[in-house]
Amino acid sequence: MPNLTAKQWLRDIIVPARHAVRLAALAGSVAGLATVGILVALATVVSALLIDGRGLLELQSVLVWLVVGITVRAVAQYAQEVWGAQASTQVRRAVRERLLTQWAANGPLRNAEQSPAERASQYVEQVEALDGYVARYLPQQSITVLVPSVILGIVFYLDWLAALLLLLSAPLIPVFMALVGMGAERINQQHFASLSRLSGHFLDRLHGIATLQVFGQTKQAQVTVARASDDVRQLTMKTLRVAFLSSTVLEFFASVAIAMLAIYIGFGLLGYIDWGPSPELTLFSGLLILLLAPEFFQPLRTLAQHYHDRAAALGAAETLSKEPSEAYVAGQPTSIESVETNTDAHDDNAIVFDQVTLTFPERGTLFQGFNARFEHGEIIGLAGPTGSGKTSLLNLIAGFLNPTSGSVRVNGRATGQVPLAWMSQKPFLVFGSWADNLRWMAPHASQRDMLDAVEQVGLTALLNSLPQGLDSPVGEDGRFLSGGEAQRLALARIWLSDAPWILLDEPTAALDAESTQVIADCLGRLAAQGRGIVLSAHDGDLLQRAHRVVRVGDPEAPNKAEQRTLR
Template sequence: MQAPPQSDSRWLFSRITPTSRRLLLLATGGGLVAGWLGILQAGLIAWLVYATLVIGAEPATLATVFGLWLLSIPLRSAGLSLRDQLALKASLSIREHLRRDLIHDTLELGPVGVAHFGSARAGSVLLDQLDALEGYFARFLPQCLLALLLPLSIIVVAFWLDWLAALLLLFALPLIPLFMALVGMGAESINQRQFQALERLGSFFLDRLQGLETLRQLGRGGETREAMRESTDNYRQRTMAVLRVAFLSSAVLEFFSAVAIAMVAIYVGLGLLGYLTLGPAGDLTLFSGLFVLLLAPDVFAPLRELAQHYHDRAAALGAARGLRDLLDQPATVVARPSKGLGAIRQAPEVRVNGLTVTYPGGDAPAIRDLSFRVGAGSSLLLTGPSGAGKTSVLLALLGLLQPREGTILLGAHRIAEYAPGSIESGSAWLGQNPRLLPGSLRDNILLGRPDASTDAVTDAAARAGVLRFADSLPDGLDTVIGERSAGISGGEAQRVALARLLLKQPGLVILDEPTARLDPESRAIMLATLETLAGQCTMIVASHNPEQFAWIDQRLALGGEPAA
């Protein structure tokens, strides 16, 4: 039986680590102590006034009270500092724990799984949505408990002072959530429409900015500006319509807290004058009256603070959805035992038997019942129209796509028998559209063998034709490339990827359309360099330009069954 799906807020709660839980409890404790000291201070103020004005106490007796009050001041400040600092610490620790899980999961998910989930979406989960959790743990959760405990503490004290005044406050309290709920329900549906409008406006702004170069070439700069102005105006009007309602809920809170204070003041005043004989009003003194008055604003203050943090909760719940979606993605990578076989042999034999592969979310197999054998140190060219499943075969060979049926043997063993990292350490891959990692060209070449000597790097860079363009760059191989390979062309990035492959000296080389999208010069370098690898490693290449690979030992044409 399957457990019922956990709600997002419960899930968020379950992500609190034991250390963070302790921190959060301590933080709440700090807030509670500060709140209680606030009550004490109100009592001391009331008592000082009462003692001087009514009893006519001597200044000497008051000195202890002033001393006590002075003592409570730093304690109260410290309590609030503790609350803020510890809760922030807990929140950050939870966030980094989650980040570790998510990155681990992303790596487990593999390129196929992430592509299925959406690479941009995964990026937004790992960054923005994770950051959206901060306020929930750092502010909302501790305040949640405080907003319950502090008003209750105050009401208890108020009951002891004057139960009728306490009742006045108590009646105002539950009315607040009621009214807020009423107003909130109206705001909810408008809010959703507003959210859609914001998304549309955001996507309109982004869409136009993304194509701004084209718009300018078309001479549409001015029109775009007008359209943008119009849509933001439109958005503003819609937003204000929502806010007029949404702010009502906080106005209700403000109104009730102000009215409750006013009511308490007037009730106490009339009671003190003796105009009210109702209930305990006759027993009111300046001390109890003033004390209750000073407590009245503090009943509502924690709630007001909670209301301010309410958007933290909304943001976190939205983010939780995204985080869970990513964590719940089924793995597409072949699971491998940690005590499996060690590194693959140099230039392994590759045998594929009856391979059928399906992509996540797809029904029709990308490859059906495929068999072939590549001898150790030999090479194979996979050809066929796009959609014939060339890439799928390569992904399956690397264990990145779980076969539905059939077996793949690398050097006489199935992929699932190897330990994680073992196949990878002896093989290399080159795709058609490399995006280099942020860092220098050298960092990128060194990726597979970080301990390689400078000479080895220079040698690989020379063979891959990297030096031909790197020499004219300001810092040579140490030039830092910009975001997403900005600053060098696609062909140049591909040559860096080739140098990385050469430096690693792999036994198994898998190439997916390595010459597509290349300029003739880069293509010539790529083909000549790959040919020098023939015989040294087992090589499997997918390409729809078979004429470029005359030197490859055998060819296999994949059927023209185009995938949707």
């Protein structure tokens, strides 16, 4: 799907919250109309007291309407805030869910194009930038159309010359709002890009702090981080300067228009102006026009203030609306329909490569017309020199890569449609307990199941030595565990899963002989359960356990496979 523009993307994401936005706009309009009613009641009271000489007791009905108007206005303003916040919450939740879904669908290769810090900035700061746009700016658009129109109609009824003055001055605010907004949008885009770069820069330095200390570069790292932070500070202040400048300009034009209207009404009431509708001005009409004039400009001024929320949202949308580049995607995704149409019943328990070609612009062609079939219950070893394409084959099976031509079917379906278990050289372990990590792929696993899985990978002795047992802590990325222990804990997690296929990328790299032996034995028992295992390895002992070894990267026989028997 082609990338949407920022404005198209914003229109798309507000669809789930459109009802709440309309309710917020309706409540804001009711509050504005209630304000008009309050001002009419005030002008009536003042005129009755000063001109007609009536007492307050004679104005009870007007005072009741005044109290009712104040109450309605307060309730409507509260409702506007509630519905605006509800709309904003719906939109931000939907955008975050969309981001998580997109990142999950992209897979690790495409996500590697963006640092975790940049993704965190998107998930937090850039999504939060949508709040003001949805909660305040969108409802205010409707309010700005309705309330000033009603006020203009009332003023036109009272004095058409005053209404003409309001009508001529009103467009100045939107014009300058748009002029300033264009610059604010560009600055906000630069601000979010700079903030994302700072997040990535800081995280990189944090990850490499040990190396920086070894080479004595911590001071230099502090200088570079400080310089990047100062760039963000300058952009932030530039954004604030634009906001304050635009507010000042808009307030100036509104104040000038109100002042001109006050001069006209004052001179008209004093009799210095006797042309047009001026002679017909009364205390009631003149006071009401003066009271309504600020309220005529108020929705426009509020919209101008929230226009910066729109600029911030457009700046965030410029990044959020973009899909990752196709640098790691060799071809187009295989359609599920075409895969299911070409399947046979005997493909339901196999991985089938059908004339697969994989080409990268930077590396050339890795596979040309590759054909292979991996059955359930087999251990398939992928062997070959570094860079020959072993990991690329695993990525094709997992659906992280799309073939340039040909197709890959997993159990008769398109890649990505069948659950797989994946374990790399550095397994993914979360901060938590042993039980938290074991239940990552089997949320409903019982304690007995987890203990059995730990026994299968030879970690029972280690677990028994820990006073908290399965509740013992595991640090992020396997901290508190050795490399072999972390690999075996990840394998125990796979044991608990019901994934029919297990993909392993160099599972015994940099492990000692004992850990390698335990992992090899566990893989044999998994295969005996009827699971299919595809692994890449340089380890000759591990490859000896494979039923078949596929030699990858042989230019003379790219599809060559050797039969092995499981020892």
